[in-house]
Amino acid sequence: MDLDPASLSDVPAENPAVAVAISAVVATVVYLAIQLVMDGTVDLVETAAFVIVFTGVYAAFLYLRREIAE
Numbered sequence: 001m002d003l004d005p006a007s008l009s010d011v012p013a014e015n016p017a018v019a020v021a022i023s024a025v026v027a028t029v030v031y032l033a034i035q036l037v038m039d040g041t042v043d044l045v046e047t048a049a050f051v052i053v054f055t056g057v058y059a060a061f062l063y064l065r066r067e068i069a070e
Contacts, residue, residue, distance in 0.1 A: 016062050020055060027054040 031050050035042050 016059075016066075019062060020059050023058045024051055024055045027051045 028047065028051050031047050031054075032042055035047065
């Protein structure tokens with residue numbers, strides 16, 4: 001696996017658990033930033049709900065992409 005940040009496109013195919021973890025971290029950071037800019041406060045329950053839904057949709061996308069490719 002190539003760890004060059006510019007070529008992380010193979011991560012979902014080679015290691016889907018890492019891809020899901022990366023998407024959860026990115027979703028968390030982005031949603032927290034949006035909350036801070038819009039409200040100035042952070043609602044942890046709202047953030048957790050968003051991250052769970054976003055990560056679930058991303059995991060389903062990876063699964064469907066793998067099933068269609070086979």
